[in-house]
Amino acid sequence: MRAKYILSEVMVGLWRNVTMTVAMIITMAVSLTMLGASLILYQQIDSMKTYYFDKVQVSIFLRDDISQQQRNDLQSALAADPLIKQPVIHETKAQAWTKFKQQFKDAPDLISATKQDALPESYRIQLKNPNQYAEVASEYTGKAGIDEIVDQKTLLSKVFGVLGAAQNLALVVALVQGLAALLLVGNTIQVAAYSRRREVAVMKLVGASNWFIQSPFVLEAMFAGIIGAIIASGAMVAGKVFLIDGSLKSLASLLTPAPWSRIYLMIPVLLVIGAIISGVTGWVTLRFYIKK
């Protein structure tokens, strides 16, 4: 009986105030979608970092006028360096040219404009710990025969900077929308409590317990949160299908793939967050509204 009463009160409340309910659900859905996107991006950046930083190379480009003696000295120094993963790869001018032709095979103009011996000879080394670049760089900078030392990690950091900014933006949108959603929840609950003020007054008078008086309102808020989360989950799946596996497919070699398991994991997370946050907001609003 009581469950039936509470449920019918919830449905009547949501329907009586249907425009507000829809607004509440939409803002909730947008907020949770952004939150989900931000969380997935966060995991994505994490897995990309482990993937790429494992493979980053430091390139030591050699001067064109390097002598054989200098080359031998450098080679043995690198081979003995405890910070460097062995073996060290030596890339000759000829190998660099072959790689260049392979990389830019779609741009024959560029290849024909490049002189064959313009590409420098280099050592490609991997650091045991990619964060120790500065030590390695200071060790070899200025040594005879070395032209330039380039850390791929600094290049990658720029890419991650952009991804991190996108993630932060999504998080900010999620927070702002989330705030709007919570204010709407609070407002909706107040309107609902006002439209049922007679019932609430009678219930308090005859000694209905507080949880019984409040539960229809709290459930109303939770209902909106859950529907919002379901829509947000749908948006995540659509994002996976149309964006990650769709228009961004061509970047698949650059971006590590976002597996379905990661998307599926977000669904219960969003449901719980949506339900709890809106339920708590509704409850707190009521504490102020029907106190005593």
Next chain:
Amino acid sequence: MIRLEHVTKTYPKASRPSLDDVSVSIEKGDFVFFIGPSGSGKSTIIKLLLHEIQPNKGRVVVADKDVTALRSWKISAFRRQIGCVFQDFRLLPNRTAYENVAFALEVIGKSQGVARRVVPEVLELVGLGGKEHRYPHELSGGEQQRVAVARAFVNRPLILLADEPTGNLDPDTSIEIMRLLDRINRTGTTVVMVTHDSNIVNQMRRRVVEIESGKIVRDQPRGVYG
């Protein structure tokens, strides 16, 4: 059954207290009128007994429980021992007489089966047999107040509080409501009624406590209005 011990209540921003060091004791089964002009503090007593407000000083004891020390989560259980009737009836307009009374039972966890057995009984008692399925707007003022009395009494409370229950009713209807409250009192329920209806007080000849400017100026068994 009810004891006020040196109770002082000053509302925020009020210049003088609504109740000023008031002590009064009401026994089980009593029928007491609180009378006095508007603003004398008599309605404050009802609010104190319902735990709607708290005294600044003193103790309020209802059914051997110190209401002033009541934890907030126990208020609902406490209120189930008290029935309450108001000048403005406070019925739910979109529910029938039956549903209004049943609502009071259902929201404190009684089953529909209990309601089906008890509600017609209590509506019969207040003289509304045959009008169970009328909505409040289809009933006269006196009949609406009977529904309110039925709702207050359906849970068999120890105490019935009545705040100007005849304030909106004509003299004849008022007398009928008073007969009803008298009958309820005879079942052993303590009745506390706040009123300034001299006619009724004079006819009933029950205990009268007169309040003026927050102080008890008269406490008389079988008293008259003034």
